[in-house]
Amino acid sequence: MKTLQIKTAQNVNIKFTVANVFQRLLAFTVDNVIKFAYIYFGIQLFDFSLFDPAINGDTWTIRALDVLFFLPVTFYSLYSEILMDGQTLGKKLLKIKVINEDGFKPSITDYIIRWFLRIVDFNLFMLLFVYVASLGLSDQYTLLMLLFMCGKLVGFLLILFTEKNQRFGDIIADTIVIYLKDDVQFSQTILENINDTYKPTYPNVIKLSDNDARIIKETFKTASKLNDYKTLIKLRSKIIEVTDIKSVHKSDKDFIDIVLKDYNYYTQNM
Structure with missing residues (x-):
């Protein structure tokens, strides 16, 4: 698997395993199965004949119901990544x-x-897809499927051939998708020794992710060992x-040490 070494703003090198195109394709497939299931x-749960404008005559209400029904699918990736830490x-x-x-952790703007x-x-070709569908051509189904597949291939090819396995959205947002292969070791690297009577100071540390805590700890250890006060300030x-x-x-x-201990306290007791 492809590995990527990132130099943080604190000049500490962190190595990640980049998710490959097939892992991302499988995740994409699972997410689409969930959306189609929804x-x-x-449709099975609600009687959509009740929302037929030909029966009820209120077209605007029907369109509003359509929009509300498809909102969870439309924004699925966005709210999932924000709420589930990427x-x-x-x-x-x-x-x-x-x-x-x-x-x-990416910002909400990045997501x-x-x-x-x-x-x-x-x-990419969705507008052409819609346009061809509206023409009513005799062989439109073949053309529609071709446009649909080509549109999906853009992201696939970008992930396959870019250096950091990034699609266009990743490149613009400065994000990458990593594989958490060392999940147990990953958690162990952020553990701190705290006793049962420990009293936390900063509840807001729960805004950090495990990855944030790992980077903070590794940077802190390196900077402390070298007495690199500029890095500690940053x-x-x-x-x-x-x-x-x-x-x-x-x-x-003292501040960074307490932040790491507080993070361990809250993540182990939530």
């Missing part, structure tokens, strides 16, 4: 997740960019920026 069972159900099953190129640019990666600023913590510690080392 549509199928939704994963959809498909990505979680395949043990892959989205991170930004600095190694930290929105990735989601919006799916129109290029997977639906690391403290980054933590405060991500978590909105109001620090009560004047020492950078």
Whole structure:
């Protein structure tokens, strides 16, 4: 598998395993099965003849109901990745997740960019698809399927041939998709020794992800060993920026040490 070494803003090298095109394709397939299942069972559950404008005569209401019904499918990838720390159900099953190129959790803006640019990666020819469907050509089904497949191939080919296995949305949002192959080791690298009587100081540390905590710990250890105070200041600023913590510690080392202990406390007791 392809590995990628990222130099963080604190000049610490972190190595990741990049998710390959087949893992992402399988995750994409799982997510689409979930979406199609939602549509199928939704249609079976609700009597859509009740929403037929020919029967009810209220076209605007019917269109509004259509929009509401398809909202969960339309925004599935966006809200899943935001709520599940860079994963959809498909990505979680395949043990892959989205991170930004600095190694930290992407911002909501990054997730929105990735989601919006799916129109290029997977639906580039959708307008042509709709246009051909409206023409009513005798051999339109063959052409429609060809356009549909070509549109889906754009993202596939980009992931296959780009250096970091990125689709267009990843490139613009500065994100990559990694494979969490060392899940047990990954968790062990962020563990801190805390006793049963430990009292946490910063509840906002739960805004961090496991990956954030790992990078913070590795950077902290390296900077502390080298007495690299500039890096410690940068690391403290980054933590405060991500978590909105109001620090009560004047020492950078004390602050970061407590942040790591608090993160372990909350993740082990939630």
